[in-house]
Amino acid sequence: TAFTVPEQKTVSSRNVLKVIFSGTYSAGTLLLWLTYFMGLVIVYLLTSWLPTLMRDSGASMEQSAFIGALFQFGGVLSAVGVGWAMDRYNPHKVIGFAYALAGVFAYLVGQSLGNVAVLATLVLLAGMCINGAQSAMPSLAARFY
Numbered sequence: 001t002a003f004t005v006p007e008q009k010t011v012s013s014r015n016v017l018k019v020i021f022s023g024t025y026s027a028g029t030l031l032l033w034l035t036y037f038m039g040l041v042i043v044y045l046l047t048s049w050l051p052t053l054m055r056d057s058g059a060s061m062e063q064s065a066f067i068g069a070l071f072q073f074g075g076v077l078s079a080v081g082v083g084w085a086m087d088r089y090n091p092h093k094v095i096g097f098a099y100a101l102a103g104v105f106a107y108l109v110g111q112s113l114g115n116v117a118v119l120a121t122l123v124l125l126a127g128m129c130i131n132g133a134q135s136a137m138p139s140l141a142a143r144f145y
Helices: 013-020 026-056 061-088 091-111 116-144
Strands: none
Touching: 013 061, 026 061, 026 091, 026 116, 061 091, 061 116
């Protein structure tokens, strides 16, 4: 009995960009890069504007610091949950659903001025969706390539 493994084509480091932008991978590569970029833009914008939103909602300095930490803590809470959901369901749909919810919660964060408790809850939920989806992107990219 002989066991064989089919020979795989090796790709030189000079051809990597050529391969990922070839016909097979081009659309997926552009969509992955766009998703990564837009996810990071959302994280940057929310973390940049949260202090202003919190000040306008009447939060104290201590409350503002706590609410800002909730955004990042939400990502820690949801990373395992998003990974679990990706194992059980279609990973593309799980990440898409998380980003869609992130958009809803980010919109609601902007509408929640005046109520610090509601703002804190929405920031936590937005952080869970945005950071959870963003942390799942590398496994989606690895699966794609």
